[in-house]
Structure formats: C-alpha cells, structure tokens
Amino acid sequence: MNVLEEWTALVCRELGVDPGRVDRDAMLDLTRDVAHGVARPAAPLTAYLVGLAQGAGTAPPDALERLSRLAGEWGKKESDRS
Template sequence: MHVLNEWTALACKELGIDPAQVDRDKILDLTKEVAHNVARPAAPLTAYLLGLAQGAGTASEDAVARLVELAQKWERTSEKAD
C-alpha cells in the first residue's frame, strides 16, 4: 500500500485536493464492486462520474453506497436475463 499512498498524495497535490478528504478504501471498494458485477472498464468510469458529481455538488452523501448497490443489483439483473 506504500505505493498507493504515495500515488494518492502526489495525485491530490497535482489536483489541489486535500488527501484527508479522500476515502481511498471506500472508492476502492466501489470500483471493486463495479468491476466485478458490471464490467472492468466500468470501474474507472464510475469513479470518474462520481468525481464529476462531487465537483458539481450533485452527489448525495450516500452516493458511493447507492452506486455499490446499483452494481450489486446489476449482477442479479443480468443473471435473471440469462
């Protein structure tokens, strides 16, 4: 995790973000669920969309939890369709 900590700090500095505001584990859990249940390329896209919503002020406080739930339901929906 040392490299991940260094990268997070460097990226935050470059983007002008306070690293203390980044819940890395929460985002990693989100991307894991999306990659596993939806599609691997959907994981970084979802993280980007979440970032856009956060920046625009349109993301709810429970946005990550709601996205995780959507990803988990996606698997169940696609399994029923098969």
C-alpha cells in the same frame, strides 16, 4: 507509506485536492464492486463520474454505498435476463 498512499498524495497535490477529503478505501470498494458486478471498464468510468458529481456538488452523501449496491443488483439483473 506504501505505493498507493504515495500515489494518492502525489495526485492530490497535482490536482489541488485535500487528501483528507479522499475516502480511498470506499472508492476502492466501489470500483471493485462495479468491476465485478457490471464490467471492468465500468469501474474507472464510475469513479470519474463520482468525481464529476462530487465536484459539481450533485453527489448524494451516500453515493458510494448506493452505487455499490446498484452494481451488486446489476449482476443479479444480468443473470435474470439470461
């Protein structure tokens, strides 16, 4: 088990989250896309907002993919504004 797996398992235990419900790779992909496409500080904030939406039951099933796509489009819109 690597450090990331150990940390994820520990956090899941502390928060009472079933680790089987965590798509770590998809979340890491999303935060990478947001950090590069929008701004670095937007990545953890986005992850937090996804967690809130998931907990509230309002996150669409394809939320991570949709947000990754929006982050990629954001960078293109930003260059169009310049």
